[in-house]
Amino acid sequence: MQGYEFRYGPQLISGPGAARRLVELLPEGRCLFVTDANVRGLGLADPVLAALPETIVFDAVEEDPSRETLMAAVAAGEGCVSVVGFGGGSPMDVAKLAAYLIATGEDLDTLWGVGKAQGRKLPLALVPTTAGTGSEATAVTVITVGGSEKRGVNSPALYADWAVLDAELTLSLPRHVTAATGIDAMVHAIEAYTSARLKNPMSDMFARKALRLISDNLLIACDRPDELEARGKMLLAAHLAGVAFANAPVAGVHALAYPLGGHFHVPHGLSNALMLTHVLSHNMEAARPLYAELGAMLDPTSRDIGQQGQAQAFVQHLARLSRAAGVPQKLSAVGIGPEHLDLLAAEAMKQERLLINNPCPITQADARRLYEAAL
Ligand SMILES: NC(=O)c1ccc[n+]([C@@H]2O[C@H](COP(=O)([O-])OP(=O)(O)OC[C@H]3O[C@@H](n4cnc5c(N)ncnc54)[C@H](O)[C@@H]3O)[C@@H](O)[C@H]2O)c1
Numbered sequence: 001m002q003g004y005e006f007r008y009g010p011q012l013i014s015g016p017g018a019a020r021r022l023v024e025l026l027p028e029g030r031c032l033f034v035t036d037a038n039v040r041g042l043g044l045a046d047p048v049l050a051a052l053p054e055t056i057v058f059d060a061v062e063e064d065p066s067r068e069t070l071m072a073a074v075a076a077g078e079g080c081v082s083v084v085g086f087g088g089g090s091p092m093d094v095a096k097l098a099a100y101l102i103a104t105g106e107d108l109d110t111l112w113g114v115g116k117a118q119g120r121k122l123p124l125a126l127v128p129t130t131a132g133t134g135s136e137a138t139a140v141t142v143i144t145v146g147g148s149e150k151r152g153v154n155s156p157a158l159y160a161d162w163a164v165l166d167a168e169l170t171l172s173l174p175r176h177v178t179a180a181t182g183i184d185a186m187v188h189a190i191e192a193y194t195s196a197r198l199k200n201p202m203s204d205m206f207a208r209k210a211l212r213l214i215s216d217n218l219l220i221a222c223d224r225p226d227e228l229e230a231r232g233k234m235l236l237a238a239h240l241a242g243v244a245f246a247n248a249p250v251a252g253v254h255a256l257a258y259p260l261g262g263h264f265h266v267p268h269g270l271s272n273a274l275m276l277t278h279v280l281s282h283n284m285e286a287a288r289p290l291y292a293e294l295g296a297m298l299d300p301t302s303r304d305i306g307q308q309g310q311a312q313a314f315v316q317h318l319a320r321l322s323r324a325a326g327v328p329q330k331l332s333a334v335g336i337g338p339e340h341l342d343l344l345a346a347e348a349m350k351q352e353r354l355l356i357n358n359p360c361p362i363t364q365a366d367a368r369r370l371y372e373a374a375l
Pocket residue numbers: 036038039042044062063064065087088089090091093129130132133134135138139140141142169170171172173174177181184268269
């Protein structure tokens with residue numbers, strides 16, 4: 001039996017309308033409120049903003065936020081005493097790192113990687129409006145640098161103080177975003193469960209519960225978007241998967257997904273969906289017993305078909321779910337062709353922080369082959 005460590009992250013406040021409680025949580029004084037223009041335009045934050053007395057709203061966060069956007073948020077937040085991230089993973093990630101940089105004044109370039117950020121950030125509340133990234137539960141921020149490279153800052157210093165899960169905020173998600181972000185959460189759960197380095201009984205428990213909830217609720221949330229119950233379960237699942245991968249980090253699927261986002265602006269969840277089954281097939285030899293465990297959990301009737309059958313049935317189940325949710329299945333559907341394979345494979349190798357967690361090695365030649373299979 002091996003020893004392990006586990007962190008839960010922020011204090012959780014959950015329930016319909018929970019976002020309106022932000023005003024009770026934050027310290028008195030000016031608050032930097034980070035969101036995106038679309039979320040702001042939908043009016044989701046209006047009741048919260050009306051209740052917060054002194055707020056600077058920064059709503060210029062784009063999908064896959066850039067370093068320039070982050071630094072603009074930091075400049076806007078000068079003199080603020082707290083930060084709120086309100087939106088999908090993009091605004092939440094900007095808010096996390098802005099809360100750290102405003103408080104410490106440190107140079108971003110000294111923080112990339114694991115455990116480099118050691119200072120103290122401003123009080124931070126994160127309110128997800130997608131059920132996907134679980135960023136409200138993690139110590140990771142992902143920023144696009146130089147126009148195409150996704151870089152991460154991963155340090156306990158970035159954990160939010162409060163994560164507010166308010167499923168009402170996710171009712172307005174269009175189907176394609178519900179589907180893609182739900183698959184992102186699903187990949188977090190799977191990669192945490194099979195993570196080569198830091199997987200442990202606690203992360204396993206969170207990952208299994210998350211996967212169960214997503215398998216049961218993703219299609220309901222897609223087909224009947226107004227069902228608050230299913231929306232709430234997806235939001236919880238994304239959070240639990242976030243807690244899991246904050247402790248047992250994600251791996252090959254994410255490593256191969258990031259270059260699709262960085263170079264071709266494919267949304268993060270969709271990038272993961274496009275690479276999912278290909279990377280899992282590559283990992284099959286090394287991760288078969290774990291995929292079989294997850295397969296048996298999702299389909300108890302598969303008990304008699306043996307480990308190999310269960311593991312394969314698991315991958316097929318994921319592929320079915322992704323198709324039924326309406327997610328594009330081929331790289332060609334997002335404008336990627338054979339001429340891009342070399343670039344993608346070379347870029348994937350830069351994601352060493354993630355590749356080291358994969359159940360088996362992925363070489364540059366493997367990556368090229370996996371992208372080719374996904375064309
Ligand atoms: N920090 C982490 O742990 C972590 C984990 C995974 C991904 N990420 C990062 O998160 C980002 C992706 O986040 P995301 O998938 O949540 O997408 P996103 O934040 O980029 O949002 C996607 C789209 O959905 C819209 N949207 C958000 N909420 C909505 C709502 N309630 N109704 C209607 N539209 C809504 C947004 O305006 C945007 O157009 C990427 O940059 C990715 O790298 C971070």
